[in-house]
Amino acid sequence: MTAETILYIVIAIVISLGVTVFMYGYKSKHSNGLRWTFGILRFITIFSILLLLINPKFRSETYTIEKPKLPVIIDNSASVRELGQDENVQQLIERLMSNSALSDKFDISYYSFGSGFAENDSLSFNERNTKISEALRSVDEIFDSEIAPTILITDGNQTLGTDYQFSVSTFRNPVFPVILGDSTTYTDLKIEQLNTNRYAFLKNQFPVEVILVYSGNGTATSQFSISQGAATLFRETISFSETENTKTLSFTLPATAVGLQKYTAQIAPLEDEKNTVNNFKLFAVEVIDQATNVLVVSDMIHPDLGSLGKSISSNEQRTVSFKKPSEAIPLLNDHQLIVLYQPDRSFSSVFSEIEKLKKNVMFITGLQTDWNFLNSVQENFNKEVSGQTEDVTARINLNYGTFAIEDIGFNDLPPLQTRFGGLNVTVPHEIILEQEINGFSSESPMMATMEIDNRRFAILDGEGLWKWRAQSFLLTEGFQEFDNFIGKTVQYLASNKRRSRLEVSSETFYYNNNPIRISAQYFDKNFVFDPRASLTISVVNTETEARTVFPLLLKNNYYDVDLNTLPAGEYRYTISVQDEAVARSGNFTILDFNVEQQFLNADVTKLQSIATNTGGSSYFITETDDLIADLLANDQFTAVQKSEQKTVPLIDWKYLLALIVLSLASEWFIRKYNGLI
Incomplete structure (x- = not known):
């Protein structure tokens, strides 16, 4: 409190005391006991009211101990299971959770990532894509102003997003990667990338570009081919060496039939290859007869x-x-x-x-x-x-x-x-x-x-x-x-097609590692969009005849459904409106391509790089004891004592109001009891 406030309080005491003495000490006819009782109660009442008018402010300071944060972000993608590391990850998480010394030093939180980023509930290792850069960025935003060393449990194989090796340049907390897998190099041939147009025009040629990669010692020779059904449309013999380990092929294929045309690209596996899944790639082109x-x-x-x-x-x-x-x-x-x-x-x-x-x-x-x-x-x-x-x-x-x-x-x-x-x-x-x-x-x-x-x-x-x-x-x-x-x-x-009450937007084919979405719009009889309708889609696998029904969810001015749970195959669908004789049908194909199966080992180089660039250290999954010991011994990650100072005005103190009410009520009851009212 300031000196001015203290002076006002002293003046309030003097005024309260003066009024009390004047009322009950000067020519009062009450007994001595009642004079003292009434005087004390009246002094409390007057002084409390004046104190509320002065409204002094009191400062209080509280101290808390805040432990450093320890976010643990876990790769939940399918590549972890493909590398045989899923059980190791589960065991590591259990060890972190059960380590009391780690829990005493850090406030630990767990997150998982694949295509997206979320708090960890359970691990399935079935995410079809890995976006490490988004996971690191999200953690950096959540713990922006806090001490938060980050444990990154991953194989380092990213399939979506910007290169995480360079996205940590502004990361303010150290990252401690736990590397799932090893750095062993296996002999491998793979189709690194295949580029082609999604559409082609009838009787035209459409371009195809293929990037082939060889990993191994010495030289290797294999044959690359493109086939459609039993027919081989393109074939070429390719030779690799340790220095020339990448080949790019560019060629064209003919568009001879209208509709969805599916092709298989293949590079023949070597005898000692460990992973042959990445030697094949399915792709499709929709051939149309007019643009x-x-x-x-x-x-x-x-x-x-x-x-x-x-x-x-x-x-x-x-x-x-x-x-x-x-x-x-x-x-x-x-x-x-x-x-x-x-x-x-x-x-x-x-x-x-x-x-x-x-x-x-x-x-x-x-x-x-x-x-x-x-x-x-x-x-x-x-x-x-x-x-x-x-x-x-x-x-x-x-x-x-x-x-x-x-x-x-x-x-x-x-x-x-x-x-x-x-x-x-x-x-x-x-x-x-x-x-x-x-x-x-x-x-x-x-x-x-x-x-x-x-x-x-x-x-x-x-x-x-x-x-x-x-x-x-x-x-x-x-x-x-x-x-x-x-x-x-x-x-x-560009279309003069007559407008329908149910308009459907879909693709003729999808890759199963990308979003598979179908949207629709439903209009009433006046062709005004109807947001109250109930739309469902019935999807039938043309090979197994398995039928699945999904509801379409309303999003602004259209209805939408996510079909990513469907396996690869050919499907026919019907979208219908409940209680209305309105429906639209179509077909689509889901092509099988699991990008998470393309990896042979962990990307050790990039994970070690982000550890170095952020001031952390990298560990293989077998070195988790060293990780825990280093975190516990690191003096940079210590608890911080924080003080919080609060300024509370007296008018917010409800007990003073209760004291005024109590003193007035007591004086009234005493007067009533003694017949003075």
């Missing part, structure tokens, strides 16, 4: 055009061409969708030809758009503009129901530029993106779609799409989410 052709018409050079081209052509089913208005007219009939980028009066003949051919159109407008011309040549939308410009941001309309869209983080994307003025869509439409200015809705659409006389249109009012694609890459470490958004828009606009 979706998109024509982008622009009279200017702009980075938006490059971003559009990359996004549209990210799906091999689509091709994109760029032409000036004067060059576009002869090509309009060869394309399913025409994208008009910032049209002006040079587009006049293009508009006339589009109307004759009844083509679907997407308009993209910006600072160079001639709105006077655009307002005059079409009647779907208009905009009264001035010479001013403005920056606008996007907010997704989660109730959009024409096709399934996901929020790619539009709120975090940089603003686009457009002419000042509100966009007015004059025909029935649905808004995909709403326009915001400085965080406030302008009540004007930024992007909308419309269907008129079996034709489909879209308008996107904003220049700077290349910034969105770049920012999306920074947020998600890839272009896929932005490209999918543009791709779905193009897919909808």
Whole structure:
């Protein structure tokens, strides 16, 4: 308390004492005992009230002992079992849990990782991917400001994410890897990587690139082949040595039949190979007889055009061409969708030809758009503009129901530029993106779609799409989410297929180490998205006739199901709506590829590297006693005494209020008892 507060308390004591003496010590007619009783009670009451008005603050300090944290992150992927280390991991976890000295020194927590990262509940060793970099990053975020040496139990074989060897550069706590496996080098041939297009066009050639790797001493010769059923489509003899242990083959295969075509890539195993699983790889290509052709018409050079081209052509089913208005007219009939980028009066003949051919159109407008011309040549939308410009941001309309869209983080994307003025869509439409200015809705659409006389249109009012694609890459470490958004828009606009009440989106084939998802949209009779429906998918294995039924879960404006529990094989499915005679059927294939079976031993080099880079030490699974001893002996990891100082105002002290009530009540009862009231 300050000296000023103490002075106020002394004054309060003097005032309380003076009032009490005046009331019960000066000419009081009560007996001596009652005078003292009433005086004490009145002094307590007055002084307590004055004390509450002064409201002094008291400081208290508490001390706690905080043990250092010890997160243990465990590799729960299938490669641990493939290397025969699953039982060793279980025994190690039991030893850590039962070690009382370790528990006394550290606050231990357990996490497991595979494709994701979570608190450890139980270990199954059946995760189909390993993402060590995410596990390390998550632990670093959880224990950002604490002493937290980290035990990493893994074989070091990562299949997803950034290279964890370099992701620990900002890691503030030491990492102690426990290496599952050994560093023994075995003779091995494997298909390291196989690259090919997902789609090919009928009667065309599609490229295949294969990377083959040899591990061993001396030289080796083997034969690589590509087969489809009993037919061999490609064969080549390959020779390796200790110095030339990698070969890259590039060749083309013919697309001779429409539909899903499955192939087997194989490099013949050597006699002394330990692991032959990685000598084979299944892959598939869907052969289609016609591509979706998109024509982008622009009279200017702009980075938006490059971003559009990359996004549209990210799906091999689509091709994109760029032409000036004067060059576009002869090509309009060869394309399913025409994208008009910032049209002006040079587009006049293009508009006339589009109307004759009844083509679907997407308009993209910006600072160079001639709105006077655009307002005059079409009647779907208009905009009264001035010479001013403005920056606008996007907010997704989660109730959009024409096709399934996901929020790619539009709120975090940089603003686009457009002419000042509100966009007015004059025909029935649905808004995909709403326009915001400085965080406030302008009540004007930024992007909308419309269907008129079996034709489909879209308008996107904003220049700077290349910034969105770049920012999306920074947020998600890839272009896929932005490209999918543009791709779905193009897919909808390029089709004149009549709209169905149940729309299903699926792939013809999946690899079983990747997400296997099917999504659907269900509309009521007015073609308004219905979020109250109950959708189920019945999946039948065409070989075993085993049937499995899954519910579809609602996500924003679409329904979704995860089918990753299904084994490899060919399937037919039916999605149906409960209590409605509406259903859609299809087929898909799951190709067997277990990336976790491709490894022969632990990646000792990388694990030792992250231990060195973070100030930790690495241990083989047989050296866990040394790990425990080193952690216990390390003086860097000691308990810390923390003090917490609290300042509590007296007005928060409820007991003083109770004392005032008690003193007043006591005085009243004593007076009542003595007949003074």
